[in-house]
Amino acid sequence: MGPNLKYSGWMYLKALCFGLIALICAAGLLLPAFEWRNLVLVCLLVWASARLYYFCFYVIERYIDPSFRFAGVLSVAGYVLRGGKSRGITDRSDPEDLGTRG
Numbered sequence: 826m827g828p829n830l831k832y833s834g835w836m837y838l839k840a841l842c843f844g845l846i847a848l849i850c851a852a853g854l855l856l857p858a859f860e861w862r863n864l865v866l867v868c869l870l871v872w873a874s875a876r877l878y879y880f881c882f883y884v885i886e887r888y889i890d891p892s893f894r895f896a897g898v899l900s901v902a903g904y905v906l907r908g909g910k911s912r913g914i915t916d917r918s919d920p921e922d923l924g925t926r927g
Contacts, residue, residue, distance in 0.1 A: 847871065 830836060851867050881901045886894060890909065895901050904910075 851871075854867060855863055881898070882895060885901070885904070890904075893904065895904065
């Protein structure tokens with residue numbers, strides 16, 4: 826794994842690229858056969874996906890189980906399948922925790 830990204834401009838560029846991908850995909854779905862119903866469904870899909878992402882990677886970590894840090898969608902699925910029980914993985918960003926366990 827490489828070093829942490831220090832320049833915020835690259836993060837904004839990445840967000841812009843994700844936004845462009847989303848717009849191109851929405852246009853690809855809607856333009857060939859536009860219907861208002863399809864527009865509403867695409868908007869609801871985007872909104873619900875964003876809310877689910879927020880729940881999985883913010884709400885669970887900040888409010889439900891602050892001791893657990895998720896690495897991706899599969900770790901969220903494993904956490905939920907285990908009934909919300911973490912496997913003893915702690916927040917690796919805590920400098921006091923690094924190298925203190927043996």
